[in-house]
Amino acid sequence: MPLRIVISDCLLGAACRYDGGSKPHLGCLRLARRLRAQGGEQAVAPICPEMLGGLPCPRTPAEVRGDRVVRSDGVDVTRAYTDGAARSVDIAKASGARLAILKARSPSCGSGAIYDGTFSGRVVPGDGVAAQMLKREGFTVVDEELVKYCEPSFEHPVAIVLGSGLGAVADRVRAVRRIPYEDIEGFPAEAIPVEEHRFEVLVGTIDGMPVVVYPGRVHLYQGYSALEVTSLIRHAYRLGCRDIILTCASGAVGDIEPGTTGIIRDQLNLTGVNPLASAACVAEAEIEVPFISMAGGYSSYLAEFARAAAQDAGAPLAEGVYAGLLGPTYETAAEVRALGVLGADYVGMSTVCEAIMAHALGMQVLGLTLVTNKAGLASNTHAEVLEEAERGGEVCQKIILGVLRYLGGSHA
Numbered sequence: 001m002p003l004r005i006v007i008s009d010c011l012l013g014a015a016c017r018y019d020g021g022s023k024p025h026l027g028c029l030r031l032a033r034r035l036r037a038q039g040g041e042q043a044v045a046p047i048c049p050e051m052l053g054g055l056p057c058p059r060t061p062a063e064v065r066g067d068r069v070v071r072s073d074g075v076d077v078t079r080a081y082t083d084g085a086a087r088s089v090d091i092a093k094a095s096g097a098r099l100a101i102l103k104a105r106s107p108s109c110g111s112g113a114i115y116d117g118t119f120s121g122r123v124v125p126g127d128g129v130a131a132q133m134l135k136r137e138g139f140t141v142v143d144e145e146l147v148k149y150c151e152p153s154f155e156h157p158v159a160i161v162l163g164s165g166l167g168a169v170a171d172r173v174r175a176v177r178r179i180p181y182e183d184i185e186g187f188p189a190e191a192i193p194v195e196e197h198r199f200e201v202l203v204g205t206i207d208g209m210p211v212v213v214y215p216g217r218v219h220l221y222q223g224y225s226a227l228e229v230t231s232l233i234r235h236a237y238r239l240g241c242r243d244i245i246l247t248c249a250s251g252a253v254g255d256i257e258p259g260t261t262g263i264i265r266d267q268l269n270l271t272g273v274n275p276l277a278s279a280a281c282v283a284e285a286e287i288e289v290p291f292i293s294m295a296g297g298y299s300s301y302l303a304e305f306a307r308a309a310a311q312d313a314g315a316p317l318a319e320g321v322y323a324g325l326l327g328p329t330y331e332t333a334a335e336v337r338a339l340g341v342l343g344a345d346y347v348g349m350s351t352v353c354e355a356i357m358a359h360a361l362g363m364q365v366l367g368l369t370l371v372t373n374k375a376g377l378a379s380n381t382h383a384e385v386l387e388e389a390e391r392g393g394e395v396c397q398k399i400i401l402g403v404l405r406y407l408g409g410s411h412a
């Protein structure tokens with residue numbers, strides 16, 4: 001089933017706000033138009049929880065105060081807000097959507113930050129009543145600001161770092177510019193093999209979508225530092241990329257079959273290093289202190305696009321936690337058992353430092369891993385891993401292309 005979304009009706013231009021107006025949002029309108037073009041009218045389910053709760057339009061403004069919703073004149077309207085949220089959840093479930101794009105800061109739709117209940121304009125961490133209920137039901141809830149932030153354009157192309165087996169993605173780039181890796185600040189120039197022709201950044205488009213593709217990377221196990229292995233990420237950021245797709249090969253810790261593509265939902269950085277343990281990286285990321293939260297390190301928003309793209313491609317899609325190890329040896333059977341206990345589903349030797357760097361820079365990260373083997377088997381060889389990566393690469397490529405298609409962009 002193509003991607004379906006639930007969206008706050010006021011973002012689509014419906015005059016349902018407390019003041020009788022609307023808040024049409026260009027990025028949301030474009031996304032809705034694109035999804036409807038691909039999946040029909042039912043691809044987009046507009047909701048206004050407050051109207052669904054029976055409230056009039058216009059109405060007296062209200063804000064969340066503790067576990068209540070209170071109007072500016074002091075009247076408690078919790079019941080109407082709760083009823084509207086429950087009806088919104090029913091509509092969302094019936095629509096088949098998993099993703100809800102809701103208006104920021106509203107007492108119903110706000111997610112992550114809402115007005116604090118004093119009607120002073122102060123914003124505090126928290127969720128509106130409908131957003132809370134949708135999250136409890138397992139929906140991915142984001143606001144319109146994220147839609148705008150993630151929308152690719154020529155100023156903000158999508159970065160794609162290609163792991164083993166995905167070279168064909170680079171072949172699809174209509175390049176307008178090629179940048180040799182040796183010109184990337186911080187990239188170890190000596191890592192470039194003389195006969196290697198593909199260690200160059202491809203800036204251009206894939207099916208009309210602005211992209212910056214990195215067809216290869218260096219690894220910690222080659223002796224490079226966390227600073228060096230994340231130089232591509234900082235380069236992508238400097239080129240304006242806000243969305244980044246990190247791809248890699250991995251071994252299955254559990255029962256995922258080789259050849260399967262998996263979403264990386266979270267990670268275990270077991271490499272023993274961290275790119276932010278470097279003054280240069282911290283300065284580059286323009287963060288005051290390196291103690292950043294890794295919550296949301298992998299974008300749940302982009303993951304929804306990947307799920308839909310996999311469904312479109314008729315491809316099975318795994319989901320799980322990626323453990324990044326230093327390598328270069330493959331894992332022992334005991335290490336694989338330990339990784340299982342730690343909650344890992346895949347294990348590999350890349351990606352985790354890149355994801356930390358990208359997240360610190362404020363990029364939205366989609367992690368895709370191509371499972372090439374069962375981890376811990378005596379039969380694991382590099383040649384077999386590469387062979388399986390080549391075989392499974394086609395499906396992973398389809399998912400990447402599907403994500404790009406869904407992302408659309410302001411240029412489209």
Ligand code: SF4
Pocket residue numbers: 008009010011016017018047048049050051103106108109
């Ligand atoms: S309840 Fe949500 S959809 Fe309705 S007006 Fe408020 S923010 Fe918009």
